[in-house]
């Protein structure tokens with residue numbers, strides 16, 4: 055059963071076309087890798103699927119509902135309650151400690167502070183982050199911050215996790231460990247994962263790979279992906 059469908063999505067930033075008729079169907083529970091050259095439109099596609107950006111044209115459906123025509127209030131509720139994110143850049147709140155950053159989605163769900171922080175802390179040993187719970191993001195290495203962001207993306211057991219190069223700052227061993235955890239958590243929690251990556255080794259963890267080229271989605275074999 056499909057959970058997300060994009061049909062002929064186009065989006066330009068001023069004169070720069072980022073998506074030129076991108077179509078994609080994502081099955082519920084699958085781990086999908088999105089690959090493709092720098093600047094091809096991967097992040098833009100992810101942001102459209104997640105309701106962060108609104109396409110100029112085309113349609114996006116989530117769980118049988120039209121997503122791209124929802125108003126901002128409805129879309130932000132969906133992002134808060136249903137989706138998890140690991141963004142490509144600058145994602146932790148610098149004023150908060152690592153554990154507070156991870157607890158954030160739970161707090162937004164109305165979980166009490168003590169319970170939210172307790173649940174957040176459980177992720178630290180799993181991600182090799184023992185002892186870093188109270189650090190602020192400026193006191194973490196790039197790879198540590200990335201793992202904190204991953205924990206934050208998963209902590210609220212989202213239906214869909216959108217992860218934009220979640221292993222970009224990690225060495226290959228840590229990257230593999232993180233992908234193991236991502237795939238295991240997805241299976242355990244029934245989370246659908248859409249992961250953008252440049253690394254074939256990371257993509258190998260996914261059940262399926264697609265390639266974005268010039269703002270369109272292709273299968274690994276090079277065929278355009280229909281919806």
Ligand SMILES: Nc1ncnc2c1ncn2[C@@H]1O[C@H](COP(=O)(O)OP(=O)(O)OP(=O)(O)O)[C@@H](O)[C@H]1O
Pocket residue numbers: 067068070071072090091092093094095096097098099142
């Ligand atoms: N906010 C923006 N304003 C203007 N142009 C943008 C903006 N965001 C992206 N673009 C342009 O849209 C195109 C697609 O960008 P996008 O970030 O989706 O690429 P990407 O595939 O994620 O690349 P990378 O692998 O480098 O992260 C690029 O030409 C980029 O320069």
Ligand SMILES: [Mg+2]
Pocket residue numbers: 096097098142218
């Ligand atoms: Mg990108």
